[in-house]
Amino acid sequence: MTIDWQAFQLTLQLAVTVSAILLLIALPTAYWIAFSRWRWKFLVEAVVALPIVLPPTVLGFYVLVALGPRSPLGRWWISLTGHTLAFTFSGLVIGSILYSLPFAVQPLAASFASVDRKLMAASATLGASPLRTFFRVIVPLSIPGLITAVALSFAHTMGEFGVVLMVGGNIPGVTRTVSIDIYDRVQVSDYAGANGTALVLLAFCFAVLAIVYGLNRKALALGPIK
Amino acid sequence: MRFVSCALAAAYLLSGTSVVWAQEKKNTPELVVAAAADLSTALQEIARNYEEKTSVKVKLSLGASGALTQQIQNGAPFDLFFSADMDYPRQLIGAGQADGASLYQYAVGKLVLWVPADSRLDVERQGMNALLDPSVKKIAVANPQHAPYGRAAVAALQHYGLYDRIADRLVLGENVSQAAQFVESGNAQAGFVALAHALAPGMQGKGKYWQVPAEAYPALAQGVVVLANSPHKKEAAEFVEYVKTKEAADVLRKYGFTVPE
Numbered sequence: 001m002t003i004d005w006q007a008f009q010l011t012l013q014l015a016v017t018v019s020a021i022l023l024l025i026a027l028p029t030a031y032w033i034a035f036s037r038w039r040w041k042f043l044v045e046a047v048v049a050l051p052i053v054l055p056p057t058v059l060g061f062y063v064l065v066a067l068g069p070r071s072p073l074g075r076w077w078i079s080l081t082g083h084t085l086a087f088t089f090s091g092l093v094i095g096s097i098l099y100s101l102p103f104a105v106q107p108l109a110a111s112f113a114s115v116d117r118k119l120m121a122a123s124a125t126l127g128a129s130p131l132r133t134f135f136r137v138i139v140p141l142s143i144p145g146l147i148t149a150v151a152l153s154f155a156h157t158m159g160e161f162g163v164v165l166m167v168g169g170n171i172p173g174v175t176r177t178v179s180i181d182i183y184d185r186v187q188v189s190d191y192a193g194a195n196g197t198a199l200v201l202l203a204f205c206f207a208v209l210a211i212v213y214g215l216n217r218k219a220l221a222l223g224p225i226k
Numbered sequence: 227m228r229f230v231s232c233a234l235a236a237a238y239l240l241s242g243t244s245v246v247w248a249q250e251k252k253n254t255p256e257l258v259v260a261a262a263a264d265l266s267t268a269l270q271e272i273a274r275n276y277e278e279k280t281s282v283k284v285k286l287s288l289g290a291s292g293a294l295t296q297q298i299q300n301g302a303p304f305d306l307f308f309s310a311d312m313d314y315p316r317q318l319i320g321a322g323q324a325d326g327a328s329l330y331q332y333a334v335g336k337l338v339l340w341v342p343a344d345s346r347l348d349v350e351r352q353g354m355n356a357l358l359d360p361s362v363k364k365i366a367v368a369n370p371q372h373a374p375y376g377r378a379a380v381a382a383l384q385h386y387g388l389y390d391r392i393a394d395r396l397v398l399g400e401n402v403s404q405a406a407q408f409v410e411s412g413n414a415q416a417g418f419v420a421l422a423h424a425l426a427p428g429m430q431g432k433g434k435y436w437q438v439p440a441e442a443y444p445a446l447a448q449g450v451v452v453l454a455n456s457p458h459k460k461e462a463a464e465f466v467e468y469v470k471t472k473e474a475a476d477v478l479r480k481y482g483f484t485v486p487e
Contacts, residue, residue, distance in 0.1 A: 064408075
């Protein structure tokens with residue numbers, strides 16, 4: 001039994017890239033959702049939550065067709081990068097960002113919304129700009145939500161399968177992630193290989209989540225004192 | 227809250243009654259058929275004709291032959307298995323999961339190199355060498371690990387000594403239909419698909435193809451078997467008999483399969 005470490009490395013790389021980009025996207029989005037008073041805000045919230053409801057096949061279909069070389073958007077991407085989104089690592093990154101967006105935005109938005117408004121008002125009266133208030137008051141008080149958001153985007157991307165199966169093309173080192181590797185092994189009755197790979201993945205994901213929730217407990221304990 | 231639980235209870239009861247109702251209707255048996263992805267159009271048409279004749283319903287479940295074999299080995303409730311090769315059915319017979327006496331070679335599949343209609347490649351004239359064109363960045367094939375058409379494509383590439391030169395441009399479809407889809411959507415510039423895909427009504431005018439000569443790859447002799455788990459072995463065998471008729475063979479021929487006379 002051999003384990004495809006290249007697939008592990010690739011999956012890890014994908015999960016880290018996606019979590020980092022999602023954090024950058026989710027911070028302002030969650031802030032806006034938490035504090036905006038726009039009457040149509042609920043529509044944006046619904047759009048953000050869509051990937052929870054939609055099957056990954058819908059997302060995969062859109063990446064292949066709506067963002068494929070037959071569409072204006074896809075042609076624009078090709079003129080920019082020289083290749084299609086399908087069958088590339090950047091394609092998987094974009095698919096995964098869409099797929100995991102709600103898992104990053106929702107915990108953050110909930111955390112931001114629960115910050116005591118009096119503290120924000122105090123920060124403002126002391127002359128802090130909204131940006132400074134955001135980074136010095138809101139974010140430090142939302143550390144548990146921040147950790148949850150990052151952990152969920154990471155975990156969700158590690159476990160991604162449907163989108164990758166539809167748009168990846170199973171290229172070793174580029175788009176053959178661990179979930180695809182396990183699927184292929186089961187398809188050819190390599191149960192020992194599938195088992196070993198699945199076990200490594202299970203142990204790794206448990207370790208990551210245990211560390212995150214351990215840290216989160218600490219952050220919760222420290223949070224209110226700060 | 228009470229309203230919600232009442233509604234749920236009502237929905238549950240309703241779904242229960244509809245199950246009973248469906249079972250009562252099952253006097254005419256329904257065949258569940260696992261079929262190789264290259265059969266999508268041909269077998270659908272054959273099944274429709276058969277249904278009109280006998281009122282036996284035939285439901286198709288399409289996939290890569292290797293993937294379907296895997297499902298059958300793990301107890302998938304199929305009555306019949308139409309493979310894209312002879313090895314997978316034999317494997318099932320060897321494991322006691324299919325009836326050896328029922329094995330029948332219903333067709334020989336054809337491999338084609340397919341490019342979109344708007345492609346500047348003259349695949350009809352250039353054949354395999356079209357793949358060396360710099361505009362061909364991705365070439366779709368079915369996953370050779372579990373799809374016979376994928377193995378045929380790899381064998382053909384090796385036959386022409388091209389495999390090592392283009393191996394890094396191959397993208398693998400889950401089965402030969404997905405490989406065709408990769409090309410049809412324009413994401414891959416060329417692909418090895420079944421002739422049946424190139425001739426399917428939905429693909430007319432969407433592409434150009436070059437038929438890979440038979441000597442370039444081991445023949446895609448395709449076999450069907452009745453599965454040991456089937457509760458409808460008699461009806462399944464009758465459907466196989468129908469597939470042997472000229473009427474069914476003509477449908478297979480229409481989609482590019484070679485059928486023994």
